[in-house]
Amino acid sequence: MDAIIIENIPFDIQAKQLYPILKIESNRKYAERLDILLASARNIACPRVAYKLAAVEYDNDGTVLIDGVCLMSRVMQVNFEDCRRAFPFIATCGMELEKWSRTLTDTLDIFWADTINMMALGTALEAFKRHLTDTFETRMTSTMNPGSLEDWPLSEQHKIFSILNAAGETIGVQLTESAMMVPLKSVSGIEFESGEKFHSCQLCPRDKCPSRRAPYDEQLYAVKYNA
Numbered sequence: 001m002d003a004i005i006i007e008n009i010p011f012d013i014q015a016k017q018l019y020p021i022l023k024i025e026s027n028r029k030y031a032e033r034l035d036i037l038l039a040s041a042r043n044i045a046c047p048r049v050a051y052k053l054a055a056v057e058y059d060n061d062g063t064v065l066i067d068g069v070c071l072m073s074r075v076m077q078v079n080f081e082d083c084r085r086a087f088p089f090i091a092t093c094g095m096e097l098e099k100w101s102r103t104l105t106d107t108l109d110i111f112w113a114d115t116i117n118m119m120a121l122g123t124a125l126e127a128f129k130r131h132l133t134d135t136f137e138t139r140m141t142s143t144m145n146p147g148s149l150e151d152w153p154l155s156e157q158h159k160i161f162s163i164l165n166a167a168g169e170t171i172g173v174q175l176t177e178s179a180m181m182v183p184l185k186s187v188s189g190i191e192f193e194s195g196e197k198f199h200s201c202q203l204c205p206r207d208k209c210p211s212r213r214a215p216y217d218e219q220l221y222a223v224k225y226n227a
């Protein structure tokens with residue numbers, strides 16, 4: 001199956017949603033400044049997603065093959081045990097916002113723009129998950145991202161791009177040799193149907209991570225993945 005592009009995703013976040021995140025609720029001067037910055041971001045924002053419906057197969061040793069491409073992750077082998085299909089994807093805030101944020105010179109504006117661009121990426125990911133439910137009637141899904149755990153290194157991001165052929169370029173995402181993406185607020189991964197919700201954070205001991213979505217479970221790897 002060819003890659004599918006999701007675009008024209010509305011980015012209608014309101015400044016009031018950002019006040020508590022940026023801790024400027026009680027500062028009227030800052031709030032007005034943020035309103036102006038956000039309005040210019042909303043005018044140009046084009047978050048996008050490229051993905052495809054891919055076959056999940058297994059090598060003789062249990063290694064996972066996504067559309068024939070071999071992915072090296074023990075956690076994936078276990079998580080994908082009952083999967084016959086999966087959805088490799090690249091999501092991005094879009095080159096428009098990346099270029100806009102590069103024109104900013106004030107440190108505070110740059111910091112706020114970083115958060116705005118992150119929210120645009122979040123909007124793209126939400127649209128992607130809604131699209132999968134509507135199009136493929138997916139049951140509960142979870143996500144694996146290359147580089148989020150030692151088990152699946154960032155270098156495997158090249159394989160996601162290769163599975164999606166040139167779709168990364170179609171949505172304006174470049175992958176450098178060191179496997180970094182431009183725009184910076186972009187993410188790649190594989191969405192898969194799972195009986196129970198999986199978060200990489202469950203296997204990640206990193207302390208005080210502001211993006212943590214699930215508590216670290218010290219026993220989980222040994223019990224579930226190291227059999």
Ligand code: SF4
Pocket residue numbers: 148200201202204205206209210211212213
């Ligand atoms: S705890 Fe933070 S660094 Fe670790 S997987 Fe979760 S989001 Fe990533």
